[in-house]
Amino acid sequence: MDIVIPLYDDYEPLDVVGPYEVLAYMPGASVRFVGAEKGPVKDALGALPTYVPATYSEVERCDVLLIPGGRSVEAMVADADFLAWVRRVHARTRFTTSVCTGSLVLGAAGLLKGLTATTHWSGAEALASYGAVYTPQRTVRQGKVITSAGVSSGIDMALTLAASLTDEVTAQAIQLWIEYDPQPPFDSGSLAKASDAVRKRVFELGKEPPHNG
């Protein structure tokens, strides 16, 4: 089971590592990170330099393609070479998936036309501009295309995917291994649940990327 995750500068780290932590534990799975070039990529939060060991042009096919989101997704949706590669690989995947604004890449590649799909709540309009029908669900599956909502939703998506690729007992064992028994101290993880004060504050937080490292 060959899982390929493209990384690019300013990728959102939990978009990537949430599903990675789940999918890599599937027996027989192999996760590969790829970039436009081999070498260092910078995460959106700025402190965790990562070294991408392979280029996406080396990948002709894979079982699962997973596109993460991030602050530079606008550059990725304008990168014709990358989008052509996404389309080409998608043609032979078992599942083509996205986390957060990664769905905008799938949209820009023309893979979501007429499909119901989801994304980070801040990306709803952009998603619709690609002909997708946005729904604020955590995970949306349409045939072999699975999109998920913002950042942390990739963990839920990956558990569902792991059950499809292996079996429910194995997916549940991975859930137990990563002790995914979430108990958030607050209940403001979606726009529908957050208070007006929280929605105001999140726009302030979102304006400026964090400065770390």
Place this chain on the structure above:
Amino acid sequence: MDIVIPLYDDYEPLDVVGPYEVLAYMPGASVRFVGAEKGPVKDALGALPTYVPATYSEVERCDVLLIPGGRSVEAMVADADFLAWVRRVHARTRFTTSVCTGSLVLGAAGLLKGLTATTHWSGAEALASYGAVYTPQRTVRQGKVITSAGVSSGIDMALTLAASLTDEVTAQAIQLWIEYDPQPPFDSGSLAKASDAVRKRVFELGKEPPHNG
């Protein structure tokens, strides 16, 4: 707000990136990753090479120390230099925290004697051997020491911590930004909830580290 996270070979990536994704969004926060040496470290799942930009010996103090777990925690609890550094930094932190088997490092450093604490369910006995009272809670705070359970629990812990370091509205805004409205497809994220079949399978999964990359 200076947050320091030591990385070492075979660290569990979600232990690290879950809290990083939360804490780095706090206004004024700066997250630093440190290692025994500058340079590449390997994650426990094998596919995401990371480059650590600073050594822990460069850090004399920080506001928050966060110790992640991983497959090599046994080496870390035997590393006298590292444990001495943990003790020295802990003396002046605002919060000393751990995710997963990172609590065994705090235990080995002598910081959990007589305290209630938690860890990954597989580490309960080892934790008790350091004089801590293990409890299978998601997050345990004792004074300025906060331990959390396995892997994904660091997200919950970090949201609680963010509320202490900033305010509840800010912590809730970070929760909304990372859309942390968890909807796991299964309910087997703790030993108490998992079926016998799942508990049997998890020991098979846990025996062998994943082969990726």
